[in-house]
Amino acid sequence: MALTLRHLFASKKRRVMDPVKTDNYFDTQGQGTNTIQYPAQQLPVPEVGRYQLFVEMDDCIVCDLCAKICPVDCIEIDAIKATEAIGQTSDGTTKRLYAAKFDIDMAKCMYCGLCTVVCPTECITMTNQYDVSVPELDLLTYKFSDMDTAVAEEKRRLFEEAQAEKQAAKLAAMKKKEDDDKKNKDKGNGDDEGAVPELV
C-alpha cells in the first residue's frame, strides 16, 4: 500500500533530469514518474554509454580488424590498395588503403564493443547518442565511406595498372639477367676453346 501511495503521489510530478553522476541520482528518479517532454527535454545519459558506433574515417587505415573480430559480421569493408601513401592519421600512422565501402549495420550490432578494442588507431568508437530513430530498417546501416562507385573503380584500375607495370619491370629484369648470364657463359666457353689443355 505504501508503494502504491508513493507511486500515486509521484505520478503528479515529472521525472528529475539529473546527470547520472549526481550522488542522489537514484533517489531523485523515484520522486516523479511522469514522462518528460521529449525531445524538448532529455534525460542525461552516461558519457560512456554504448548506443551508436561512429567511425572517424580520416583516422581509419582500413585494416579490416574491426570487421574480422565482429561476432555478428555487421561491419562490411571494401578496401582498395593505393599506389602510394595517401596520408596520415592523427596518430601518425600512414594510410595506404582507400575505403570504397565502410558499412555498419546497427540493426545487427550486439554492442559488444570488440571492434572499438581492436582498432589500432582508435577511430571506431561507441557514442552515447541514443536518440536515433529511422522509418526503415535499412537506414540503420550506417555508411561511413563517401567514395562513389566511379571513383572506386578508378582507384582499382590505377592500382591494377601499377601492379602490371611492376610485374612487367620484374619480368624484364629477370629476362635481362638470364640473357647476361647466358652471354657470360658463352663467352666463358669461347675462352675455354682457345685454351691449351693442361697436361697431367
Ligand code: SF4
Ligand atoms: S560492437 Fe560488437 S557487434 Fe557491434 S559492430 Fe562492434 S564488434 Fe560488431
Ligand code: SF4
Ligand atoms: S579497425 Fe579501425 S582502422 Fe581498422 S578498419 Fe576498423 S575502424 Fe578502420
